[in-house]
Amino acid sequence: xxxxxQSPRHLIKEKRETATLKCYxxxxxxxxxxYQQGPGQDPQFLISFYEKMQSDKGSIPDRxxxxxxxxxxxxxxxxxxxxxxxxxxxxxxxxxxxxxxKLFFGSGTQLSVx
Amino acid sequence: xxxxxxxxxxxxxEGRAANLPCxxxxxxxxxxxxxxxxxxxxxxxxxxxxxxNNETNEMASLIITEDRKSxxxxxxxxxxxxxxxxxxxxxxxxTGNQFYFGTGTSLTVIP
Numbered sequence: 001x002x003x004x005x006q007s008p009r010h011l012i013k014e015k016r017e018t019a020t021l022k023c024y025x026x027x028x029x030x031x032x033x034x035y036q037q038g039p040g041q042d043p044q045f046l047i048s049f050y051e052k053m054q055s056d057k058g059s060i061p062d063r064x065x066x067x068x069x070x071x072x073x074x075x076x077x078x079x080x081x082x083x084x085x086x087x088x089x090x091x092x093x094x095x096x097x098x099x100x101x102k103l104f105f106g107s108g109t110q111l112s113v114x
Numbered sequence: 115x116x117x118x119x120x121x122x123x124x125x126x127x128e129g130r131a132a133n134l135p136c137x138x139x140x141x142x143x144x145x146x147x148x149x150x151x152x153x154x155x156x157x158x159x160x161x162x163x164x165x166x167n168n169e170t171n172e173m174a175s176l177i178i179t180e181d182r183k184s185x186x187x188x189x190x191x192x193x194x195x196x197x198x199x200x201x202x203x204x205x206x207x208x209t210g211n212q213f214y215f216g217t218g219t220s221l222t223v224i225p
Contacts, residue, residue, distance in 0.1 A: 042218060108156075110155075
């Protein structure tokens with residue numbers, strides 16, 4: 001079965017550079033979620049989209065932005081990167097956001113800021 | 115925003131049942147309880163979810179108390195591959211995401 005695809009798998013950037021992470025949800029899934037997981041930390045919710053509109057916002061820094069496109073894939077754009085942005089970034093998708101809809105997670109993008 | 119409380123760590127002997135508790139005393143009537151696990155730096159993996167009735171699938175069983183204020187995830191025959199961090203999540207019944215991870219329980223299965 002198709003899963004959530006994230007690219008790239010690994011990304012190395014320097015401080016103050018920009019990065020773009022991509023997420024391709026499971027076919028027919030219209031809701032996408034982004035999470036950040038620092039070393040030894042639990043996943044922290046950043047932002048979510050439903051039908052190309054932002055549906056909820058968590059602890060996403062102002063330097064980050066995201067959007068969902070007409071084909072439902074999503075991109076997380078990160079600017080003015082800081083050392084503290086080094087983390088594993090997960091994307092998840094679901095078919096709607098009803099309370100009984102489970103989320104399916106991708107394998108994540110490991111971002112290292114040097 | 116996490117609405118759950120779990121023990122930080124547990125051990126379980128290989129082949130025995132692993133019983134992972136979760137408290138969610140402020141859960142509302144239409145909010146589901148989900149369990150996910152994360153094996154070292156992999157994406158969180160769905161295990162099971164339920165509303166008020168006990169649930170069972172090929173991975174685990176979920177026992178929810180009658181007052182719904184707590185639940186237990188049961189892995190019937192733990193293997194070494196079940197060593198992971200297990201998250202109990204209450205999905206809040208509002209529009210948007212409201213799918214927040216708490217601290218989780220680090221389960222170690224011992225040979």
